[in-house]
Amino acid sequence: MTSVPHPLPDDLVELIARRFRVLSEPMRIKLLDRLRDGGATVAELQEATGASQQNVSKHLSVLLQFGLVARRKEGNFARYEIADDSVFELCETVCGGLRRQLEEIEMLLEGGR
Amino acid sequence: MTSVPHPLPDDLVELIARRFRVLSEPMRIKLLDRLRDGGATVAELQEATGASQQNVSKHLSVLLQFGLVARRKEGNFARYEIADDSVFELCETVCGGLRRQLEEIEMLLEGGR
DNA sequence: AGTAGATACAACTAGCTAGTTGTGTTAGTG
């Protein structure tokens, strides 16, 4: 039971918002989703997302900066992997919320039938 | 155990990112944090956040659009309240991640001493 | 040393959006 202060101090609000901002980009979600299968090089992530090398690299640097992924140099390659498993929990929770909304809409549709 | 498809289809990736985007704004986090104490009018939320009435109203409309809050008209007032409790779980998880990062840094600092 | 491949860095542009200003709209009140 990790309790969070309330009301949230401004600094923490800022931190939380920043964290969410990092996850608010489809490309970064895709990268993290691919990394779920284990570490990958930039080229592999490029393949998985269909984005340009520069773009992949740029997004990875953001994820790295915020500690969501880790970088390991392997010879000429750079292997990226998930560094913070809580991102999956976050995605699960979001999906749960989406699912509930969907069910609500379905309920309304069926109720009107 | 609500499992999420993998790899995530593009549409779902987009939905998830949008959801995170909604939460990526400090003002909206503040509003939700205030609503944790129960429903509130626009004026009360304005008081709690220090923002302008128009700005509060605008952010509330975003939260409403994405189903995170609900609006109830009460005479001349509009009472907003949390409609999706999963936001708190999200914030808790984020805070947990932040806490872990902080501990890591502390470990490093102590290790160097 | 020279070359090729893998990755990172930097500058630029286009699109999005938070906040403001100004103005409706609706509901109570005398």
Added chain:
DNA sequence: CACTAACACAACTAGCTAGTTGTATCTACT
């Protein structure tokens, strides 16, 4: 019926950033 209070809507602006283009760095290999 004015008048006021509470809220929402619309237009505008400034700042941020995703993606691209161009280039640099770094490593392995011959």
